[in-house]
Amino acid sequence: MSAAEPTTETGPTSAPVTVRALVARGSDAELRVERVRLPAPGPGEVRVTITAAGVCHSDLSMANGTLAARFPLVLGHEATGVVAGTGPGVDLAVGTPVVLNWAPACRACWWCRRGEPWLCAATTAPTVPRGETEDGVPLHLTLGLGALAEAVVVPERAVIPIPAGLPAEQAALLGCAVLTGVGAVRNTAGVAPGESVAVVGLGGVGLAVLTTARRAGATTILAVDVAEAKRDLALAAGATDFLLADDRLSKEVRARTESRGVDHAFECVGRAATIRAAWRLTRRGGAVTVVGMGAKDDMVSLGALDIFHSARTLRSSVYGSSDPDREVPVLAAELAGGALDLGLLVSGTIPLDEAPAAFDRLARGEGARWVVTLD
């Protein structure tokens, strides 16, 4: 660089970029891969080149209107990549492999200070305005990330460094499905050795719950889904039984738990009907952990006497009640060392152009996680 050229501490990698991204133009509109313009990383921000991004059910809920969203919207919030550019005041080096964090904690609010960063008061809005489409329309990003794209520009605190050399399609899942599923079992529910568990809904999160319950020493692990096609996957992931979610379900669960019901039920769908089902599968004094994110107007009704008499606990697990900055590196080390194998969770890898078809498969309940890989 000659002395005549402008020098900044961020260098030429900090320029605005145009990248390909999966965009929803409206609720239930056809998803398309479009070129979008992202700004240069500002102070405290980084640009990350995405290497792999999962297609999560929450993206589908954004695209189909179950969750309130603003459009045009870049989908995606579960991804891994490499730092490609930095704004002023960023310590991370270009080339650092990272996992994206869709709920970066402020570390200053009441919840952060009491050690519950997953409930941070400054938590990211469902959609955050940033960048623009190629025709100049202001763009929004899912959970401040918009990770189903060739690159993202995000705050430095929304990235978590991981070791180099991890399989990208598995590392991507650490940022949502795996952190959520593992945390629900370890942090929220605290499943103990010898306990019985039911997992309702066998998508990426449900399967992560299932494998973690197995690792936690649960001895009865009942996998529940509406799709018979999930049976082999569930058994391979560590379920002791697969049960169809039909009107015989409560009976089938009681037949496997000395008529009591399970110690822990995990609801991994996000619907009133499945929350009620999980409630009914749980023993007196047991715990129901709601992991799925449902719609605002989907009301769960429980009998007042039932609530009292059953002595069950009903609570949710937001982002696995986890601190991603602390727990993603632990999971990444487990993945690197072979203690954690996420191969079963990855149904297949696809190019960005095939992401719309993956949303269709997700809507039909096919497979676990479809992961978009980029060069």
Ligand SMILES: [Zn+2]
């Ligand atoms: Zn997700």
Ligand SMILES: [Zn+2]
């Ligand atoms: Zn906070």
